[in-house]
Amino acid sequence: MTDTRTVKRGDRYPVLLTASMALTGATVRLLARGEYDSTGIELGCTFDGAEVTHVLDGTLDVGTWLLEVEATWPGSPPTIATFPTNQHGESQYVVLVVEPDLG
Numbered sequence: 001m002t003d004t005r006t007v008k009r010g011d012r013y014p015v016l017l018t019a020s021m022a023l024t025g026a027t028v029r030l031l032a033r034g035e036y037d038s039t040g041i042e043l044g045c046t047f048d049g050a051e052v053t054h055v056l057d058g059t060l061d062v063g064t065w066l067l068e069v070e071a072t073w074p075g076s077p078p079t080i081a082t083f084p085t086n087q088h089g090e091s092q093y094v095v096l097v098v099e100p101d102l103g
Helices: none
Strands: 003-008 014-018 027-034 041-043 046-048 051-055 063-073 079-083 094-099
Touching: 027 051
Parallel strands: 003 094
Antiparallel strands: 014 051, 027 041, 027 063, 046 051, 063 079, 063 094
C-alpha cells in the first residue's frame, strides 16, 4: 500500500512522516525527487522520536514527488536506514502530489 498525499501548490502546513523506529541520535534528511527525475532535493525537516515533520512552504513545483527519510547514526561504519520500507524491508516512498492552485 502506497502512502499518497495530495496538496495544492502554495499550501503551507506541516506534513508528517513516520519511520518504523525511533530516530534518536541520528542525523535525519528528508529527500525528494520528481517521479521521473534522476536527481533529487533535500527538504527541511525536524524530527521527534519516529515522527519526521516537513512544513510545506509553497515552493514545490506541481507534479508527483517521491519522498524518503534517510537516518544516519554515528559509528564506524555509520548505520544508515531509509524509510519508509514495507513489511519485507523493501524500499518504498511517500508520494506527494502537488496539484495546481486555482487562485
